[in-house]
Amino acid sequence: MARLLCFALALALPLRVLAASPKKNVTDIVPGLYENQMAFTAASWYLPYQSKLTDTENATTWVQIDLGSNASPVEQVQIYPLVQPHYWPETMPYVSFAFPSRWKVEADDTDSFNNPTMLIDRTGEDQPNPRDTIQTIPVDRKQSAGRRYLRFTATKLGISIDGQHYQLGLSKLSALSDGTDIAEGKEVAVDSALGNSGVVNLGSDPYNADLPISNSSALTRPPRAMGEGVITDNPENVIDPKDWNPPQLLASTPLSGVKLGDGVIKTAMVDNIGYLLNDSMGSVDKLVHDFLARAGKPTPSNLNYPVGYWAQYQGSNAARFLMGASNTLRWIDNDELRSRMEAVVATIAECAEPDGFIMGYPQDQMFLGEHAAYTRAWLTHGLIDTGLTGIKKAFTLLRGYYDWYNKYPLLKHLMRGSVQGAQGMVANTLMALSPVGTPRDANVVQQYFQMNFWRDGLAARDPSMIWQYPYDHPHTYLSTNMEAYADLYLLTGDQRYHDMLLGYWELFYKHWIHIGGSTAIVEFGQYPPDSYRLDGLTGELCGNSFWIRLNQRLHWLDPDNEAYTNQIEQSVYNVVLANQNGDKGIIYHAHLVGQKDFEDPAVSAYGNGMINTCCEGQGTRTLGSLAEFIFSRANDRSGIYVNLFDTAAITWSTPDNHNATLSMKTQFPFHNDVHMTFASSSESPVRANIRIRVPSWAARPMQLSINHSNTTITGYPGSYLSVDRKWSSGDTVSFILPAEYHLEKYTGEYEIPGHSRYALEYGPVLMGFAGALSNASISVSGSKPSSLIDMLQGSGQPLHSSIPGYDSYEVMPYWQIGHQNFTCFPVLDVAS
Structure with missing residues (x-):
């Protein structure tokens, strides 16, 4: 069943349970990890408070809360530090910024605090930084009785996020009375000197410069759906495999069973092979360096990382290669690609630890950077697909590793105690669906990663579940989290997962x-519904790679719904191909105006010079998989689906066990004619249902010709046209794809x-206006904007045009635009 990968085998294997082990403190397992951690906040409803910046730590600033005229006595004060994810390996993932080293909490019955009562006093000496731990401090009820206002005052400020100034930073303040937070939803005031009232864009954080990163009202916001801490352990979510x-x-x-001919897809896949083999970090010794180092074996003395190289995710370089190489080798043979892949797997096996651990980083570094999810998921993807090429050792390694992982003592910390931990869910669910999967692989996700509030909110079509996702980053990576929930539906059949999946897709x-x-959503920035930002942080290749996989799963469930293959097709043409720099590299963002995000080795790691990025890894994985999106097979063996249009052939087995082949020839999108030829191993006609996609972008109904004769078989845009008949070898199907320019x-x-x-x-292909500025304006010589189409003049190259009066512009497929300025969204003004 495609990527269900021998589900029956998974059910047949024994259920693995958590092994009993002596209870250990988290710091015994991972030095630097803390109990009582606070989950990172990123969405605007959950942003922290930050005071104005100052050049000296010896300054005073305060925030205060109006508890109301009939406030109950306070018994505990909870102080939540400002925490940010830290991506580099020198520290654990979350660190506290701007927390004062000296501070106090007072109460008063007036907002002027002329006669305050001291509740907590930490002003006498410097206090340790709380890092990412929630501070819960008891206070004397009698001291706060009858006091309406609560004030937190910093008398010695903490270092700011920019590392060059000082300020006060807090994420939340709670005042507990009989277990209830009586500060929730109450009005917040700040001092006039250094305070920031309301939502203020400070623009001082290199990660979050785009955000309004100070929000005083968030100090009394309601708690998040699953609490403020990082612990997630919900055994009641586990569905018994029976x-x-x-x-x-x-x-x-x-x-x-798919063979490629000359066309757009084969060109992209061959270029991807060149990228993998010619990458400066693609030699075997560099690919396996991290595994050898972790195992204490000899390694190359100098890796010579390129400028901007993402080296902090140990093992991701090999995983990137495996993802691209293994998928490619299922369709295109390449001896060098295969030999490197086999050598990488052999070294990973050589470096495997006795307990099954195989990652490129030490076990006690699970919480560094994005090791727990990002790097683990990459290697899992790569090894599963490597196993599918016939290298069974890859499956053996994975089974040993997940037997270790499923007993990991800190599973309940992983989703929120590591950076973007939820993105690792898909690694477990894909393992559960693999030939060596067990139900335990999926149960771990249900117990430690499943978010019922998110499941139910998405099913209810609540858009805040996406752009205000309350934990870690509202991000395009939410789509890979959703892949995991889709897998849980494929495994369990629980309708709640299905409702969630459709709700997410629709939103x-x-x-x-x-x-x-x-x-149109990327981490950190503000992306409310329908914001559709065109430059800077938008169009991340990772996002469309995950979106493709999610639509693929939906296609398995509902293959006659053309919307899913339409999304795959647009992602392929307008993101995957558009972000491929020939055989030289893979681009991060699909900017829609300005300039493309091409690699520039002279640029720092925060610019275009990033190498081994998340988008390169997912990009090479998707490019290597392109052949699998052209066709799909009907699981009742009745026939096939033709999803994309390129020169290719598919072979499948008919119900009477004959081999059938459908060969398609086309030069789409440059030419619209499509010709298909049927062949089979049977001397007699064979019954087969060939379902041909009639794209939703089709300008008119599409009529088929069978064996060069016109028919009454007509398909309508946004559907699959079923041709269910007895086919003889040599039978043909021809049609013209009704692709036209449209605005x-x-x-x-x-x-x-x-x-x-x-x-x-043009059909599914987004066009770009090369040579135009981001906000270019074109005067249309007609009565309506669509008159632009009549102005286009062919330049001799398919889908390339010029515009009279705009000699510096060339209209071409967006994916073919190079280093020039461009826009995909010009202003079209009708000439008066």
Whole structure:
């Protein structure tokens, strides 16, 4: 069943349970990890408070809360530090910024604090930094009785996030009375000297410069749905495997049996091979360096990391290679690619620890950076797909590792105690679906990672569940979290997962997918529904890689719903191909105006010079997989689905065990004619249902020709046209894809007052105006904006055009634009 990968085998294997082990403190397992950690906050409803910056730590600033005229006595004060994720390996993942080393908490019956009562006094000597731990401090009820106002005063400030100034930073303040936070929702005031009232964009954080990063009202915000800490342990979420009832899948993805001819997809996949083999970090000794180092074995003396190289995720370089190479080798043979892949797997096996641990970092560094999720998921993806190429050792290694991981004593810390820990969920669910999976692989996700509030909120189509996701980063990576929930549905059949999945898809498609198909949400920045930002942080390749996989799973469940393959197609043309720099590299963001995000070795690690990024890893994985999206197989063996249009052939087995092959020839999108030829191993006609996609972008109904004769078989846009008949070898199907130029009006934050911006598309292909500035304006010589289409003049190269009066512009597929300035959203003003 495609990437269900021998589900029956998974159920047949014994359930592994947590092994009993002596209780250890977290710091015994991972030095530097703390109990009572606070989960990171990033969305604007949960942003921290930060005072104004000052050049000296010896300054005073305060925040105070009006508890109300009939406030109950306070018994405990909870102080939540300002925490930020720290991506580099020198520290544990969360560190506290701007927490004062000297401070006090007072109460008074007036807001002027002329006669305060001291509740907590830490002003006599410097206090240790609380890092990312919530401070809960008891106070004397009698001292606060009858006091309406509570004030936190910093008398010696902490270091600011920029590392160059001082300020007060807090995420939340709670005043507990009989276990209830009586400060929740109450009015907050700040001092006039250094205080920041309301939501203020400080613009001082290199990670969050785009955000309004001070929010005084957030100090009394309600608690998040699953609390403020990092511990997640909900055994009641586990569905007993005996109660699993997997849904029927109607289609599956071919893992083999597809041959590529000359076309757009094969060109991209061959370029991806060049990228993998010619990468400066792609030699075997560099790919395996981290595993050898962790095992204490000899390593190359100097890796010579390129400028901006992402080296902090030990093992990700090898994982990136495995993801790209293993997927590619299922479709295109390459001896060098295979030999390197085999050598990498052999070294990982050589360096495996007796307990099964195989990662490229030591066990006690699980919480450093994004090791726990990002790096673990990458290596899992790579080894699963390597196993599918026939290297069974990859599956053996994974099974040993997940037997270790499923007993890891700190599982309840991982989702929120490590950076973006939820993105590791998909590693476990893919293992559960693999040929060596066990139900325990999925149960671990249910117990330690499942978020019922998110499940139910998405099912209810609540958009805040995406752009105000309350833990870690509201991010395009939410789509890979959703992959895991989709897998849980495929495994268990629990309808609540299915409702969540459809709710997420509907919300994301309606509010966070750009014209052209790229994702319109990236970590940190503000991305409310329908914001559709066009430059800077938008269109992350990771996001569309995950979006493709999510739509693929939905296609298995409902293959006649053309919307899912439409999203895959747009992602391929307008993001995956657009972010591929030939055989030289893979781009991070799909900017839609300005300039593309090309690699520039002279730029620092915070600019375009990033190498081994998340988008390179997921990009090479997706590029290596492109062949699997062209066709899918009907699981009842009745036939196939034709999803994308390129020169390729698929072979499948008919119900009477004959081999059938459908060969497709086309040069789409440069030419619209498509020709298919049927062949089989049977001397007699073979019954097969060939379902041909009629894309939603089709300008008109699509009529088929069978064996060069016109028919009455007509398909309508946004559907699959079923041709169910007896086929003889040599039978043909021909049609013209009804692709035409069309305009779509832009709405979003980058609208220009008094003008209208439009995107030009040809079928699924987003067009770019090369040579134009971001906000270019074109005067259309007609009565409406669509008159632009009549102005286009062919330049001799398919889908390349010029515009009279705009000699410096060339209209071409966005994916073919290089280093020049461009826009995909010009202003089109009708000439008066």
